Amino acid sequence: MYATVMHGPGDVRYERVEDPKILKPTDAIIKLSATCICGSDLWPYRGLQPQNGPSHMGHEYCGVVVEVGSEVRTIKPGQFVVGSFCLSDNTCPHCQFGFQSSCRSREFMSGAQAPYARVALADGTLVATNEMPDADMIPHMLAVSDVLGTGWYGADAAQVLKGGTVVVVGDGAVGLMGILAASQMGAGRIIAMSSHKDRQKLALEFGATDIVAARGEDGIGEIMELTNGVGAESVLECVGMEQSMQQAIGVCRPGGTIGYVGVPHGVTFEGRDMFFAQKRMLGGPAPVRRFLPDLMDRVLQGKIQPGKVFDLVLPIEQVAEGYKAMDERRAIKTMLQVAE
């Protein structure tokens, strides 16, 4: 088949690769219903994360099971499934504790920007629907796999409270999903830090109540003013850069909580500063598996439409353009269509 391979910074090709196959008896092969490009794919694309040779890209996926290994018990060919970008057995103590992204058998998904993909630990990773969803559900189901799941975890880690005040730092796809999550969790006020008009619009649509376009100290100042000098009890850091982390810390009230889901790049903390700032922090790769059944239900019941985050849809053959558009910030997030 053809699939997406990154050969180096800025060099993404849709090229011939070997078909995926069952390597372990706990694997499944799925036919993708759609796939997409993640903000984290841009780190290596921009040369900000070293690569060891060509990489099969893609870790967000939903689709139909076509084959399972001999030890797969619950997942069956013909089922429509969604899985997390973290593959997990869902039985180890860390999974049982709700942190499947720290599963003892954890693997990270790859190779999903393709028509077919292998999913390891199929029973633990994949969640099947009862029926085949309608085509218009596909973007929303796909979003659950990572971008919504990660935003949701950010809000969960930030301990968003019913009626509480939330700040979301970062107006990328994950930040926008964090807004949606906070809104679903009943936050009373959701302040989005966003300087892009089109993203502000989407932020409001997903539930933001206030927009702050300023960044850095100015942005912090505006939010402190909006919150009567108190700050927010829940802050989602959805970028992973030094400045965005400082913003998150700056707008969080003492005793408040920061959920950080942007993989930190060049971010360090001084222990004494963190101590006296007195802010609770939890980050990490999102344990999307914990949230999957609930989020899939919300999508199927029409409660949420996270797929709106895809503002560019391309046939998968044009994946290189999809990367380019996101790199140049012409697109928030690119969905890739796979031919029937």
Next chain:
Amino acid sequence: MYATVMHGPGDVRYERVEDPKILKPTDAIIKLSATCICGSDLWPYRGLQPQNGPSHMGHEYCGVVVEVGSEVRTIKPGQFVVGSFCLSDNTCPHCQFGFQSSCRSREFMSGAQAPYARVALADGTLVATNEMPDADMIPHMLAVSDVLGTGWYGADAAQVLKGGTVVVVGDGAVGLMGILAASQMGAGRIIAMSSHKDRQKLALEFGATDIVAARGEDGIGEIMELTNGVGAESVLECVGMEQSMQQAIGVCRPGGTIGYVGVPHGVTFEGRDMFFAQKRMLGGPAPVRRFLPDLMDRVLQGKIQPGKVFDLVLPIEQVAEGYKAMDERRAIKTMLQVAE
């Protein structure tokens, strides 16, 4: 009066100073029933924290109110009171949120290693008992002021759960109080990292179920073995050094929580490591005021005896020896008696 003044590293003198007096209408003056030396007093004593000239030492206190400023409303002369080392108005949004140690009007107590002391923000800071406690209650009431309150906050910040597994890093006075707190909160298993025989004994008395004497990687290994390779869901870091923090992170399970109450000295965190470790963290100076009424009740009802942490009792005139004994680890914590 005579009081305790630190002139420089290793140089603590009990010498003539001016009597404390009401400086602001919200102040109170108390006659100390007893006072004590804090582990944090050892940082400057050991030259590990710069001092600007001679300092009036002491921030843990209980005693009888002798005078109040014109704006003090709830605290009255003759009352027995306990206060926190953080002076707070108890009305600002941060206080109302339970983080009085980040009060907008916060001051840090000083000058309490003396027969009399000035307490600013008296109404917000001090909690009075209904009756004059018996003399044998004084050590326990004194302990509430900081060392127990700090250990309690460590356990609270570490989200100790009924039946949960807790590791306490550090067998100093705060660590021992953290054990007591975790025990009171109903922890199922409390593993104390302690290498000193006398402290191990006290740890067990306060509720530790297991003792691990090894440190560093060996200590982490032993605790991982004790917890079937999982780690603890709640970890109290009660030291503030690089090694102790690494131990705390090393024994905390993914998704678990570290409450750190040792002021970090030379501790830094790499953002990416923290992210992938996926451990919740909250530190800071303890908002003891939040816990004071409850902890004073527990003491008065005889439920807890935190004053057992004082293993050396000296007349306040011998305060220099009290510092020396703690510095040389001959004493866990020194209580100073004030003449009637």
